[in-house]
Amino acid sequence: MTAFDYDLFVIGGGSGGVRAARLAGSLGKRVAIAEEYRFGGTCVIRGCVPKKLFVYASQFPEHFEDAAGFGWQVGEASFDWKKLVAAKDREISRLEGLYRRGLENAGTEILESRAELVDAHTIRLVKTGQTVTAERILIATGGSANPHAALPGHELCITSNEAFDLPELPRSILIAGGGYIAVEFANIFHGLGVDTTLIYRGKEILSRFDSDMRQGLHKAMEEKGIRIILTDVIQEVQKAPAGGLIARTLEGQRLAVDAVMLALGRDPNTQGLGLEAAGVAVDEKGAIVVDDYSRTSVAHIHALGDVTDRVQLTPVAIHEAMCFIETEFRNNPTKPDHDLIATAVFSQPEIGTVGLSEEAACRKYPEIEVYRAEFRPMKATLSGRSEKMIMKLIVDAASRKVVGAHILGHDAGEMAQLLGITLKAGCTKDDFDRTMAVHPTAAEELVTMYQPSYRVRDGERI
Numbered sequence: 409m410t411a412f413d414y415d416l417f418v419i420g421g422g423s424g425g426v427r428a429a430r431l432a433g434s435l436g437k438r439v440a441i442a443e444e445y446r447f448g449g450t451c452v453i454r455g456c457v458p459k460k461l462f463v464y465a466s467q468f469p470e471h472f473e474d475a476a477g478f479g480w481q482v483g484e485a486s487f488d489w490k491k492l493v494a495a496k497d498r499e500i501s502r503l504e505g506l507y508r509r510g511l512e513n514a515g516t517e518i519l520e521s522r523a524e525l526v527d528a529h530t531i532r533l534v535k536t537g538q539t540v541t542a543e544r545i546l547i548a549t550g551g552s553a554n555p556h557a558a559l560p561g562h563e564l565c566i567t568s569n570e571a572f573d574l575p576e577l578p579r580s581i582l583i584a585g586g587g588y589i590a591v592e593f594a595n596i597f598h599g600l601g602v603d604t605t606l607i608y609r610g611k612e613i614l615s616r617f618d619s620d621m622r623q624g625l626h627k628a629m630e631e632k633g634i635r636i637i638l639t640d641v642i643q644e645v646q647k648a649p650a651g652g653l654i655a656r657t658l659e660g661q662r663l664a665v666d667a668v669m670l671a672l673g674r675d676p677n678t679q680g681l682g683l684e685a686a687g688v689a690v691d692e693k694g695a696i697v698v699d700d701y702s703r704t705s706v707a708h709i710h711a712l713g714d715v716t717d718r719v720q721l722t723p724v725a726i727h728e729a730m731c732f733i734e735t736e737f738r739n740n741p742t743k744p745d746h747d748l749i750a751t752a753v754f755s756q757p758e759i760g761t762v763g764l765s766e767e768a769a770c771r772k773y774p775e776i777e778v779y780r781a782e783f784r785p786m787k788a789t790l791s792g793r794s795e796k797m798i799m800k801l802i803v804d805a806a807s808r809k810v811v812g813a814h815i816l817g818h819d820a821g822e823m824a825q826l827l828g829i830t831l832k833a834g835c836t837k838d839d840f841d842r843t844m845a846v847h848p849t850a851a852e853e854l855v856t857m858y859q860p861s862y863r864v865r866d867g868e869r870i
């Protein structure tokens with residue numbers, strides 16, 4: 409028996425923390441997990457899950473419109489925001505229950521409290537003031553939306569947190585940001601009938617994505633009626649005398665809207681956590697510094713997920729948790745693998761992507777081949793919708809390996825998952841070429857682009 413109360417104490421009941429606590433508990437370890445809000449964390453309560461449910465809700469108007477081309481006559485549709493929010497709440501409560509049950513079944517002690525470090529082995533439960541000790545500590549406290557406190561009027565704005573539970577659906581919204589959360593919410597609100605404007609300081613939305621995806625999505629969003637303002641930022645938000653808000657921008661625009669949403673990145677949840685007292689180092693952004701095994705500057709304290717600001721995605725936090733358990737409790741040192749992470753933007757149309765963008769591949773390889781197809785998906789032929797799909801494979805000319813795959817169009821996220829396997833397996837373009845197509849699908853285009861659209865050598869298109 410050790411002198412500690414627990415073998416492992418986990419701070420934060422989100423994607424990473426719950427997985428680590430559950431696995432350690434099922435190995436017979438004495439584990440406690442503290443959560444200050446709701447089990448399931450950002451992903452389940454106010455991230456991936458409710459967002460995807462809202463994406464589905466926002467797609468129905470287009471489905472209704474498209475139906476006419478297939479002979480259907482759909483009666484007048486109406487939308488009830490409160491009903492959607494209530495249905496979403498029921499679903500996330502169900503999932504939260506599953507998370508709790510998983511922890512209980514693994515014998516993990518659930519503590520509904522904020523937890524802070526007192527020293528390198530002692531944790532204080534804020535709710536009761538009680539202190540407990542643990543041999544190992546795992547910090548998985550995630551991140552929070554940047555409130556942009558320097559913006560005059562920021563307190564009048566919402567973030568993604570509030571967007572999920574607005575008492576009323578606004579008639580108009582201005583969303584600040586160019587990352588995937590800003591873009592997804594712009595599409596959600598627009599689909600639900602909200603007059604939507606996106607404002608972003610950069611030259612194009614979604615900065616780290618392939619340029620064809622960025623430009624293609626931008627065009628599709630504008631064609632739907634979403635207004636996109638680039639190279640400009642909000643400078644001040646004020647209440648309008650007649651109700652609603654007025655946002656003034658650096659370039660002199662004055663935008664009158666019902667709501668302003670800030671989606672300007674996420675900050676690691678490390679404030680007031682007692683990291684200094686425990687000797688845990690953070691970087692200039694406040695993220696916990698970890699080594700390849702998610703170990704902090706204190707050998708028995710680990711950190712993973714968004715609080716470490718490596719790759720802020722749910723599957724990454726879960727993978728890091730599984731590697732942590734392998735390393736610390738199964739005597740099998742395992743580094744998380746952050747290479748070739750397939751991911752999606754649930755915009756409308758969607759983006760699915762894995763590997764290098766054309767721009768990044770050009771920087772890495774002396775010569776690349778680009779296979780690119782742009783076409784109207786079959787469903788759009790009868791519906792009459794003008795939306796185009798773009799598919800793109802980036803190939804290293806020397807090794808023939810496919811080093812990037814990018815799709816803009818319906819179900820792109822689903823396709824990205826499978827492309828992730830092929831890239832991870834190191835498939836070459838020849839492997840794609842000898843793969844039989846599934847017909848008729850949109851995805852068949854991925855295995856029938858036999859000739860490169862163009863090559864890029866030393867940064868020059870040839």
Ligand SMILES: Cc1cc2nc3c(=O)[nH]c(=O)nc-3n(C[C@H](O)[C@H](O)[C@H](O)COP(=O)(O)OP(=O)(O)OC[C@H]3O[C@@H](n4cnc5c(N)ncnc54)[C@H](O)[C@@H]3O)c2cc1C
Pocket residue numbers: 419420421422423424425442443444445446447448449450451452454455456457459521522523524548549550551568589677681712713714715719720721722723725
């Ligand atoms: C709007 C939105 C959409 C997203 N969509 C996607 C998506 O489509 N796909 C995807 O992969 N990722 C998505 N993400 C990102 C994803 O949610 C995160 O990467 C993931 O949740 C990170 O898991 P985590 O365990 O690091 O932290 P979290 O899930 O954030 O969990 C941290 C938990 O710790 C708790 N906590 C914090 N401090 C303390 C404390 N001191 N004591 C006790 N508890 C504490 C918090 O309440 C929280 O529950 C989205 C995020 C947002 C905001």
